[in-house]
Amino acid sequence: MLRLSQRGQAMPPSPFRKLTPYAEAAKKAGKRVYHLNIGQPDLETAPELLAAVRGVDFNALTYSYAAGTDSYRRQLVGYYERAGIPAAFEDILVTTAGSEAILFALLTCLNPGDELIVPEPFYGAYTAFAIAAGVTIVTVTAHVETGYALPPLADFERVVTPRTRAVLLCNPSNPTGYVYQPAELTALLDFCKRHDLYFLSDEAYREFCYDGAEATSALSLPGSEEHVIVLDTISKRYNVCGARIGALVTRNPAVWRAAFHFAQMRISPPGLGMLLGEAAAALPPTYFDTTRAEYHARRDFTVRRLQALPGVVCRVPGGAFYVMPQLPIDDAETFCQWLLEDFSHEGATLMLSPARGFYKTLGLGRQQVRLAYVLNLTDLDAALTCLEHALQVYPGRQPALVAANDSLIAAATA
Amino acid sequence: MLRLSQRGQAMPPSPFRKLTPYAEAAKKAGKRVYHLNIGQPDLETAPELLAAVRGVDFNALTYSYAAGTDSYRRQLVGYYERAGIPAAFEDILVTTAGSEAILFALLTCLNPGDELIVPEPFYGAYTAFAIAAGVTIVTVTAHVETGYALPPLADFERVVTPRTRAVLLCNPSNPTGYVYQPAELTALLDFCKRHDLYFLSDEAYREFCYDGAEATSALSLPGSEEHVIVLDTISKRYNVCGARIGALVTRNPAVWRAAFHFAQMRISPPGLGMLLGEAAAALPPTYFDTTRAEYHARRDFTVRRLQALPGVVCRVPGGAFYVMPQLPIDDAETFCQWLLEDFSHEGATLMLSPARGFYKTLGLGRQQVRLAYVLNLTDLDAALTCLEHALQVYPGRQPALVAANDSLIAAATA
Numbered sequence A, B: 001m002l003r004l005s006q007r008g009q010a011m012p013p014s015p016f017r018k019l020t021p022y023a024e025a026a027k028k029a030g031k032r033v034y035h036l037n038i039g040q041p042d043l044e045t046a047p048e049l050l051a052a053v054r055g056v057d058f059n060a061l062t063y064s065y066a067a068g069t070d071s072y073r074r075q076l077v078g079y080y081e082r083a084g085i086p087a088a089f090e091d092i093l094v095t096t097a098g099s100e101a102i103l104f105a106l107l108t109c110l111n112p113g114d115e116l117i118v119p120e121p122f123y124g125a126y127t128a129f130a131i132a133a134g135v136t137i138v139t140v141t142a143h144v145e146t147g148y149a150l151p152p153l154a155d156f157e158r159v160v161t162p163r164t165r166a167v168l169l170c171n172p173s174n175p176t177g178y179v180y181q182p183a184e185l186t187a188l189l190d191f192c193k194r195h196d197l198y199f200l201s202d203e204a205y206r207e208f209c210y211d212g213a214e215a216t217s218a219l220s221l222p223g224s225e226e227h228v229i230v231l232d233t234i235s236k237r238y239n240v241c242g243a244r245i246g247a248l249v250t251r252n253p254a255v256w257r258a259a260f261h262f263a264q265m266r267i268s269p270p271g272l273g274m275l276l277g278e279a280a281a282a283l284p285p286t287y288f289d290t291t292r293a294e295y296h297a298r299r300d301f302t303v304r305r306l307q308a309l310p311g312v313v314c315r316v317p318g319g320a321f322y323v324m325p326q327l328p329i330d331d332a333e334t335f336c337q338w339l340l341e342d343f344s345h346e347g348a349t350l351m352l353s354p355a356r357g358f359y360k361t362l363g364l365g366r367q368q369v370r371l372a373y374v375l376n377l378t379d380l381d382a383a384l385t386c387l388e389h390a391l392q393v394y395p396g397r398q399p400a401l402v403a404a405n406d407s408l409i410a411a412a413t414a
Helices: A006-010 A020-028 A047-054 A070-082 A097-109 A125-133 A153-159 A182-194 A253-265 A271-281 A287-307 A332-341 A377-393 A405-413 B006-010 B020-028 B047-054 B070-082 B097-109 B125-133 B153-159 B182-194 B253-265 B271-281 B287-307 B332-341 B377-393 B405-413
Strands: A032-035 A092-095 A115-120 A136-141 A164-170 A198-202 A228-233 A246-250 A348-351 A369-372 B032-035 B092-095 B115-120 B136-141 B164-170 B198-202 B228-233 B246-250 B348-351 B369-372
Touching: A006 A125, A006 B097, A006 B253, A020 A032, A020 A332, A032 A377, A047 A271, A047 B047, A070 A092, A070 A271, A092 A097, A092 A253, A097 A125, A097 A164, A097 A198, A097 A228, A097 A246, A097 A253, A097 B006, A125 A136, A125 B253, A136 A153, A153 A182, A164 A182, A182 A198, A246 A253, A253 B006, A253 B125, A271 B271, A287 A377, A332 A348, A332 A369, A332 A377, A348 A377, B006 B125, B020 B032, B020 B332, B032 B377, B047 B271, B070 B092, B070 B271, B092 B097, B092 B253, B097 B125, B097 B164, B097 B198, B097 B228, B097 B246, B097 B253, B125 B136, B136 B153, B153 B182, B164 B182, B182 B198, B246 B253, B287 B377, B332 B348, B332 B369, B332 B377, B348 B377
Parallel strands: A032 A348, A115 A136, A115 A164, A164 A198, A198 A228, B032 B348, B115 B136, B115 B164, B164 B198, B198 B228
Antiparallel strands: A092 A246, A228 A246, B092 B246, B228 B246
16 A cells, blocks of 8 residues: 655644634635734835846746856845845855755754754744654743743753754744844854754844844854854745745855755756845845834734733734734634634634644643734734634633733833 | 764765866866756747746735645646646645655655665756655666666566655656657556555656657556656746746645645745746647757757767657767766866867766766757757767777667667
C-alpha cells in the first residue's frame, strides 16, 4: 500500500484556516464577518510598486541569478543602510518571500533532529517549516502579564541541550506585537555566543513600531556578524503579500554560501516580484509615516476597547499589527467557532485566531486570541462592538486566570 | 564553534554554474561566448502574458489561497484537458515553479533516508532537492547508444530495496531530449504498482516533441490515479522562466492534501506569476506550433551538424530542447573549461554543460556534454562551427568509447 511520508502525515493544516469553513457558512447565512484573524491588511499596495509592473518593457521574463537580480540587491543595500542595518551586497540573498528565507535558514543551520529554541507564542507557520526541515522546536514561554516580553535568560539556559543549534525570534513579534528591547537582544546574542547558536531574526514588521519606538535589528548589534541571520519580507512593509519576495541577510559568509546553494536549487526568485521589490526599495523612509500612523491609530483604538472590556487582559503592544489579549472564556477555539456559528450582533460577527496555534506547549493560550488590526477604524469599531456583545452572552464565559487588567495598566504606566 | 548543518555542507554549488567565472573571463577578454549550457531560450515571452501584467488593475497584491487562485486553477483544468490529461480542479496545486512541485512531492512521499529511483543522466537539480529532503537518489543508467531510452525494467528491479518509495522521470527528458514511449511508461507504472511506489513525472517540456510525436503524460495512463504525481511548470512552455509558476497535479487525494499542507506553510504562490499563468492557460493549443517548429528546426540543424563530426555519437532526440552527444575527448569538464579559457575561433567560443552533473554514478558521462539548442539558427551555426574547430585542435582529443555514429544512424533509420 502506498503511504505518505511521516512528515507528510505530520504536516498540520494551517491552524489559521481551520475556522474558514465556519466563516464561509456564516457568510452564506448572510452574516457580515470581520476578519481580524489573518495578517492581510486592507491597505493599498504602494502605487509606485504597481506602476513598476505596469511599465514592464522587456520582451522575455528570464531566469535571474539565484541570489536575485544585481539591481535589486544593490537597491536593498540602500534600504538596509537607511534602516540602520549593516548589510553589503554580498550579504543579501533574495528569497521567495520570508517563507523561503525561514526554510533556507533552517536547512542551512540545523540537521534533522536538531533543536531550535523559540519563545512561545510564536508565528504558527514556524511549526510547519520545522516539520519540513525535520527540526525540533523547543519553547520558552512568554506571558500576557509582561506583554510577552522576552522570557528570562534562565529559561533559555534551562532548555539548551547538545542538540540546540539556533534561536528564532520574530521582532516586532507576530503574534504578540511585542518589540524586543536592545538589552533583551544583546542578552540573547550573548546567550547564542556562549552556546554556539545561530540567532535567526524574523524582522518582517521592522517599520511598524509605535510611540516613537524603533525596532532594533539583531544584525545591528555589535559582535553579531557570525551568529545573526535576518529573515525578511516585503509582504507587510509595502502591502504586497502576494509578491512573494523576501531576503535572507547574513554577514557570515559560510552561511550565505550554503543558503545560496539551496537558492541555486530553485534557480531564481520570482522575477516580477523583484520588480516590485526594486520600486519598493527606492521609496524614501517617509513612505512608512502614513502606514505607521494608520496602524498606530488602529492599535490605540483596539487596545483601548479591549482594555475596557471586563475580564480582558491586554498590555499595549509596541509594534507589528497584532495584539494577543486574554479573554474571560473557557476555550478560545470553542469561542471563535461559536462567534461564527452561533453569534451575531446587528447581522455581523468577527473572526479571530485562537492562540493554540501559536503555542507548542499543550494547554497554553487556551484563553487567548490573536487579533490583527488590519481593518480600518470603522470596521474595527464594528468588530470590537461585536466582541463586546459576544463576551456578554457567550455561554462559556469564565473569569480570566491572570491578574486583572487594571494592575497591568498601572504597571505599564508606572 | 558555529557549524553549518550536514545538508548545508553537502548542498553542492550548481554544477551548471561552475564554469561561469571562466565564461565571464572569456567575455572580459573580448571573446563572444555562445551559451548552449543552460535552458534559457532566446525566444520572447508570449506577448499575451506580458500584456496581462501590464494591465494589472487591482490596488493591492494580496495573498491568494495556498493552492493558487481559483480562476487560475480553473483555467488549468482546461489546459490539461486540451493536453489529454485528466485533472480536475481539486487535483491541481499551483506551486512556485516546478522546483517547489519537486520539493513538495519529495517531502510528501519520502521520509529522510528513503530511496528515489531516477534514470541517469537526470536533471542535475534533482540532486539538490534530494539533499534538501534528505532523500537518497538511486540510479539506473541510460545509454547514449539507445538515445537514452528507459533502461530495462530488470535494472529497476535490481535496485529496489525496502526503502524505495518512488521513481522520478523527466519526460521529455532534460538533459537527453528522449521522449518516453507509452509502452515504456506503462511498464514503469506496472513496476511502481508492484512495489508500491509513487511515480513522479516531471513534464516541463510536454509540448516540445518533434516528428509528429506526442509526449504521453503519466497521469493519462489507465490505472495511474493513485501513483502518479505530475510536476509541472510554465517556465519553458511560454518562455517565462522568471515567472516561477508551476503545478503539482495528482489524482491521489491523500497526496494532494499533504502537499497542500506544505503549500499552506508558505501561504501562497507568486501572485503576479499566476496572472501570467492565467493568460498562458487561455492560449489555444496552436500557440505551440510556432515554438515547436522553431525548436524542431534547431534540433534538426544541431543533430545534423553533430553527427557529421568525426567521433561524435549522437542519436536524434525526440523532444525538449537538449541533446547529449558523446564527444571524442578525454574529459568533458576539462574540455568545457578549455573552450572558455584557451580556445576561440574567429573571436568566439561556446559554453556547454559537462555531463558529470547529470550522473550520480562516478565516472559516467565523462565524454558527454549537454547542449541546449536555445539559440537561433545563425548563432547555433556559429557555435557548432566553433565546436567543430575545437574538436580538431583540442589537446585531449580521444576516440569515442562507444560504437561509431554511423551504425547508430543506420540503426535509427532502419
